[in-house]
Amino acid sequence: PMVMFGSxxxxxxxxxxxxxxxxxxxxSDIDEMINSTRIGKIIQGVRGEISVDLPEIKNVIRNLAQMILNHPEIKEVDLNPLLVTNDNKIFAVDIRIKC
Incomplete structure (x- = not known):
């Protein structure tokens, strides 16, 4: 099973x-995934913008990966987009799970 992060x-x-x-x-895999994308750099703060709650983004990635490993019946999961509010809360706006 694979996990993808990005725009x-x-x-x-x-x-x-x-x-x-x-x-x-x-x-380190999670850090590399985030740091290797443009959106990963943007969410860490650009030109004085405040960074998103990066530990929470990492938790989303980690927990999604673990869910896939724990449930081999899951063939595909799509969380797109993740919305970050002004007070740094993170919401999955649209979720699709294919078994």
């Missing part, structure tokens, strides 16, 4: 801003 939406293929890793993630 989503209808332009995902055009923007080519994703990183994939095995769902058997370690902390």
């Amino acid at each position: 989503g939406g209808k332009y995902v293929e055009f923007l080519d801003d994703t990183a994939m890793r095995s769902a058997y993630l370690c902390e």
Whole structure:
């Protein structure tokens, strides 16, 4: 099983801003996924903007990977988009799980 992080939406293929890793993630894998994408750099704060709650983003990635490993009947999961509010709360706006 694989996990992908990056810019989503209808332009995902055009923007080519994703990183994939095995769902058997370690902390450095998650850091590499985030840091290797443009959106990962943006969410860490650009030009004085406040960073999103990066530990919570990492928890989302880690927990999603673990869910996939714990439930082999899951064939595909899509969380797109994740919305970060002004007070740094994170919500999955649209979730699709295919078994």
